[in-house]
Amino acid sequence: MKCQLKCHYLTTSATALAFGILGVVAASAAMVSDAKVAFLMPDQASTRYEQHDHPGFVAEMKKLCPNCTVLYQNADGDASRQQQQFNSVVSQGAKAIVIDPVDSTAAASLVKQAQAQGIKIIAYDRPIPSAPADYYVSFNNEGIGKAIAQSLVEHLKASKVPTADVGLLEVNGSPTDAAAGLIKKGIHEGLEDSGYATLAEYDTPEWVPAKAQQWVSGQISRFNKKIVGVVAANDGTGGGAVAAFKAAGVDPVPPITGNDATIAGLQLIIAGDEYNTISKPSEIVAGAAADIAVALLSGETPKAEMTLYDTPSKLFTPAVVTADNLKAEIIDKMINGKPIQTAAELCTGRYADGCKKLGITP
Template sequence: MNAVLRRALVSTMGLALTLSMTAACGKAGGAKNEASAAGNPDAIGLLLPENASSVRYESFDRPFIEAKVKSLCAQCKVLYNNAEGSAAKQKQQFDTLLTQGVKVIILDPYDADSTQSWVEEAAAKGVKVLAYDRLASGPVAAYTSFDNEKVGELQGRALLDALGPQAAEANIVMIDGDEADPNSAQFKSGAHKALDGKIKKVVYEQSGQWNAAVAAQKISAAVTEFGKNGFQGVYSANDGMAAAIITQLKGAGINIPVGGQDASLDAIQRVVNGDQAYTIYKAYRPITDTAAELAVALLRGKDVKSIAPDSVDSATAKNIPSKLLDAKVVTRDTIATTVVADGIYKVSDICTADYAAACAAAGLK
């Protein structure tokens, strides 16, 4: 064998060895990926919609669900992601959970209308989707939330209470939630049910898209159109938007009742300080505990009717097992008996140095 042929043979053998090793590694990697795709049989997916307009999802929903799941199923693992306000991102997160092989997904959809094909794909793979907080489209296995139309009614009645005797002659601005969120329409419907016929007029109504910056733009447009004295109260669908609205109104020299929803800590501080008229407290433990109980029951193949005895219909599914919870109005006078009594916040959390005088005046100790 001459030197050239020998070098060619060695090279060929080396290439063959390299290809063989690469193939072996590929098989091992494939086995590893397959195992990953098979997933933890006790894994539960948790997808929440955003973390900018409302702090509740990171501060309460996620940790409470994770803790309750752990208490019910020690070996269970919650695989969590936040969509950060993007339906496209949430779809990617949903697809990843399917690839990981989870059998139950708790889904709080950022855009509920877009989820039908997701949920159908999951159902075809034997994956059960629990609609949480917002009713996702498609064949969801169960649903838990608050009675959102009643929440809107509470908001409307609280605004009437804040307006007092002038309510009948008051013009109102309404900054609603994102139209992609089915809850927004229910909040809006409930608020109108409470307000219509009891105020003079809703002079301006726009979606704030659950976005503080958008809400600020909308309220500025209302001030420009109607002037400083053109409206006497503002309905804001949540606290994140209410904060921006109040800032804009203060900047324009306007001091009128503004309400919100979610009972975020900064909102409670605005309420105690008199900057925000009210917020809506949706007790987190009951809904997060219900979600965890439903998820574990679905994971174990159990019937969920004892946990979700009600039923609701969506545009794409009928008789969805459901549990709907009640909410409470929080005003300056009821902080102690709601969010403090339930252990959501300590008085020391609320009554920092900037709010000490207001807390003392409100009797918060």
């Protein structure tokens, strides 16, 4: 199975080159000095923010501005809490705020509030369509949705799954997340002209896996054996779909997509319960966000490759991962001198046998 998205990962030093800000490191010592920079993440439903995004941002900030302070907060899926956290970092004197909004529409007021006070705002991972931030950095979310859908369709056709009288479920992300909207748009593009009908689709509130599981359970009762696959927008919702089929006694579980390459999602692929995911090492985008923050605070204009929602933007292109390339893309690929995940992290307990079948050994 070939990937629909080619892997174009950049190390943090290469990221600096991409933005044309190698001179920022020297300039930041004098111009940024001991600035406070906030890093506001949206939820804990996905483990990526605690395990990858935050550490990646802190590591790059230490390289660029050793005396700067990172103010980290996670809103745990609560837009009101994120508003409070935003107010807190402003009161603490943050000069730049990197924000992955819980609610992309509500975040517009935060952008305006910050900019009125001369605070630089970087939209992170999820765009803020109705209020242009100073910069937007993310993976290509629309491309991700299209890629996971096309990958699933190719797999179904290669497996000679008929298109008549059957179809797919579509489990989207949160309706308040603009990035989820882009993924959803990409999924629709990927399924267009596939020959497989979309039986039903669902926007999962706050990306909560349990809500995705509950909805999929209802669709299993409704459509039963007509369901030949599920396009889920991330590993959490994909895992919820897997749990729903297992609880219903469906064996084998139809192929289900994912996104984020979480440990849980990768283990589901190893076990044969999830078909694909998207590997997007968050340290890459987090490092880029740090580069941009320091550049803006230093009076630089970070180079943009495009404008999205009237905001200068940089989008990174990740890779589709299936069982066929999991070892190459996750175990063998190095980011900042470390594998994306280690065999020891993935091949635990009941997943050990699946790892052996894929040639993965701790």
